[in-house]
Amino acid sequence: MVTNPVVAVEVRAYNVGFGDCLLVLFEYASGPKRAVLIDFGSTGRSSKSPEKAMEKIATEIQKIVQEQCGGVLHGLVATHRHKDHIGGFIGTAGQIIEALQPKVVTQPWTEHPDAAKDAKAAPSEEPKSIRAMRGNYLRSLEQMRGFCVAALGQANNRVGVVNASKIRFLADTNLPNKEAVDRLQRMAKAGKGEFVRAGAKSKLEGQLPGVKVHVLGPPDLTQTDSILKQKSSDKDEFWQFLEFWSLLQAGSNAVPAPVFAKAKTVRPPRTAQWFVNRANRQYGNQLLSIVRILDKALNNTSVILLFEVGGKKLLFSGDAQLENWMYALSQPEYRELVQGVDLYKVGHHGSGNATPKSLWKLIHQGPDGEGKLKTVLSTMKGKHHEVPQPLLMDALQAETELTNTEGVRSPALSAPVVRIQI
Amino acid sequence: MLAGDRILTANVPVPVENLEPGPRGYRVHVIDYDSSTQTMYAPQVIAGAEDPFAKASDAVLLGNPGFHAQNVYAIVMRTLAAFEFALGRRVSWAFESHQLQVAPHAFSLANAYYSRYDQALFFGYFGDDPKRPVFTCLSHDVVAHETTHALLDGLRSRYMDPSSIDQMAFHEGFADVIALLSVFSLEEVVEVLLDPTSDGEAKRAAGMISLDRVTTEALYESALLGLGEQMGQAIPGARGNALRRSVALEPRTTILEEAEFREEHRRGEVFVAAMMRSFVEVWRHRIEQLGEVQKGRVNLGRVVEDGAKAAKHLMTMSIRALDYCPPTALTFSQYLSAMLEADAQIQPDDRPYAYREAVRSAFVQYGIVPDTTSWRIGAAQDGRLRYGRVHFESMQRDEDEVFRFIWENRTELKLNLEAYTKVISVRPCIRQSTDGFILRETVAEYVQIVNVTVAELSAALGHPIPDRRDEDQIRLYGGGTLIFNEFGRLKHHAQNPVPDLQHNKDLLMKLLDWGLFDGATSGRFSQMHLKRAATLPLADGMEDQGW
Ligand SMILES: [Zn+2]
C-alpha cells in the first residue's frame, strides 16, 4: 500500500518558439509536488532576444519549483542534443536551471562523455564488433556535427535563397552547442547523471515514489543489431552508413581549399554562367539533404520515457523517429506498455516519421469521449521541412484532446497545463 | 580505375570532332566548376589527335584537372557512341539542349548523378585525405553509369514515373549493366582482372591460360567479383556494394517475390545479376570454341579479346532492346522479350555464340521468363490495320501523323479512350548486324495517362490508400511502342494499357502494395545513392509506417 500516492500529474508545455520545454509535476496526496523538466531548448523564434524569453521561462520554472516543490528539481531530462531541446542551457537561463541542482540528470547513452573512447563504459558482454560499431557510430555523429559547421559556412544565397535559409535553420539546430553540453555534463556530475538506453533502470524512479519509469529508447547498437533483419545485406548497409559519414569528414572544413592548388583558374566564361548558377543550387540541395539526414540521426538518439503511475501512462519521446522506435516496437513488452497511453507528447514536433503508424495504432487505443487520449504538441509551421505532418495533425485534432503550444502568445506565464487525474 | 594502387588507363576511341576548350563538342560540354570552393578551372584545350597525357605519370594524371576533363568527355562520348551504334540513329538528350553539361569536380561530396532539370552530370570528389581525394569522374564505371541514366532518360522519358515496380528498379539496374559491360569491353581491364600479375603486352602475347581458370565459376570469381572489389573503392556505399552484391546473388526463381527484393535498389541488383550471368555464359561459349594451344591451355590474348567482344555485343543487345520496350510500366519479363525479339530481327541465327540462349537461361534462373504477350503484328492483324489516310514519308518523323495513324486504328490498337494520349517520339533508324545486314525501322512511342482521385481508386479496390487524402489525384500510366518496317507497315506493338479501375483490380492492388501511389518517384538520382549510403537500414516489417 502506498502511503502517499500520486493524485495527479500536470504537464506544462512552454511555447519556446520551435522546440521542447515541458515541466512535469507529480502531485502527491500530501506534501510538496515533485518536478521533472524534460528539455529546455528553443530555436526559430522571431523575437529579437530569444535568450531573454528563455530566461523568463527559467524564472517561471524556478518559481514553481520553489513554491510547489519545496525548492527541489527532482529530475532533468535532456532527450537529445539538438538546440531546440537543450539550447536554453546557456547564459542566465542556463544558470538559473543549474542553480536548481537537479537530483537526476537523464541523457541518452550517446552523450556519455567516455562512450566514444572508453570501451569499459560499455557493457562487458558486448562483442568486439559491436564495440567497434559503437565507436564508429559516435564518431559519425561527431563528424556530422563537423559537417554542419561546414554547411553553415556555405549557406549563402549562391546556393539558393530557400536552400540557404533551410540549411541555416537545420545546421544551427545541429551545431555542437558547446556551452549547453558542458553545463549538462556539469549538472550530471553534480547530481546523479545517467546515460540510458532502452531497458535501462532509470534513477528517476528513486526520485518519484509511486511512479514507474520505463526507458524505451534509444536502443544501443547491440539492440539495433539484434533487430536488423538477419541477412548480411542489412549489416552491410550499416557499415556503409558509417563509412559514408567518415568520408564526409574531409568535406567538413568550413571553406575547403581548391583541390588543384596549382591549376590555372579563370572567371566562368559566358557559356558557363547558366550552368554555374544551377550547379551552385544543386550543391545547396546536396548540403541540405545531408544536413537533413544528420538532423534525423541526432533525433534518433532521443530518450523515450514512459511514466506509469496509478494505472495511467504518460509517454515522452523527444524527437525519436522511426529508427529509434524500431527497437521498442519490436519488443512485445514495450508494445504492451504503450498500448492505450493517457498522455502522449507528440514526437518530433509532429513529423510523420516520429509517430510511426504502428505506434499510433497502439497508443491510440484508449476510450473516446471522457478520458480520451491527451496529446501535447510543440511545433511551429514552416520551420522544419517535415513538421507538422498534415495527416497526423488531422488525426490529432479529430481523435485526441490536443494541446498545441503554437499560437500560445505570452510564453512564460500562460503555459497550457494538461492535467491527468490519477 | 585502380589496379592495386596503380591507375589503370585504357585508350578509348571517340567520334572525331574539332573541340572548343572545355572540352566542348557537339554533344557534351565539360564545365570544370567546383561549387564547394567556387573555383572555375581553365577549360581544357585539346588540339590534334595526340593524347597529351599518353605518357603522363599517375601523379600528373591525378593532379591535373585538364586530364579529368578530357577523361570524362571521352567516357561520355564513348557511351553515347555505343548507344548510337546500337540504335542506328542519333540519340537525343531528354532536355532541349543538344549539349549535355558535365562537371567533373562539381563539389566536395561523395555523390555523382544525372539531373535532367540542370541538363547535366555532376561528379563529386571526397576522401579522408584532402591531399588525395577520390575523384568519381576518374572512374570509368561511375561516368558510364551516370551517362546511361541521361541516355535512357532521353530514350524513355517516362521510365522515371512510378508505373511498375520493375521499372523503378530498371533505371538503376540498366545503368549498372551498361557501366559494367562498358568496362568489360576494355581489353586492358579484362586482362588485368584475369591475370593481375601480368605486366603488359609482351607477356600477354606469349601468354596462355589454363582451362580451369576459364570455367564459368572461375570467370565469375576473377572477373566479376574482382571488378566488384575494385569498384567498391570508387564511390562509398551504394554502387560498389551493389555490384558486389549483385554478383553474389545466388540464382533462384523466387527471388523477386522475396520481401527484400521488392525494394527498388535490391530489385535492380537482380537484373544486374541476370545480365552478368548472361555475360559470363556467352564468354564461356566463346572460349569453348577456341582451340587449345597446349593441352589444357588456351591463348590468354584470345580469351581477353573474346571477353571484350562478348561484353560489347551484349551491350549492343541490351541497348537495342529499349526500342522494343513499352514506354511505361516496364517489367523485367517484357524487357527480356524485347531483347530477344530485337536481336532476332537483326540476327535471325543465334549461332555460333548463342547470345540469346545465354540471356534467356540466365534470366530464367532468376525467375524472369519472357513475357507471353505477343507483340509481333501477325498477318491477320496487319490486314485489319488502316493505312489509307496516312503518309509513309511523314510517318517516319511526324508525331501528328503517327498520332493520326493511332487514332484511325484506336480500336485495333486497344487504346484507352478515356485517357489523355500523346505521341512522345518518332525515330527512324538504320541498324547494322555484326555481319553487315542492314535493318531499317521507325520507332514511335505514345503514352496514355488517366487521372483518378484517391477516393475513386479506394472505392474501386475496396481498400484505403495510405498517406493520401481523398481528393488527391493519382496518375495511372499506360502506352505503347510502335515499330514500323521499311515499308511503313506496323510490325511490333509493345503496349501496357492504362490499368482499368474495374477490370485490372489485381494489377492496381499490386501497385498499391508496392507503394507506387505514394507520390514519390524514383527519378531523383541525386537523392537515390545518397540516401542509401547515408541512412540507417530499417528492420523487418518497418517499411510501411508513413502517414
Ligand atoms: Zn526538436
Ligand SMILES: [Zn+2]
Ligand atoms: Zn531534434
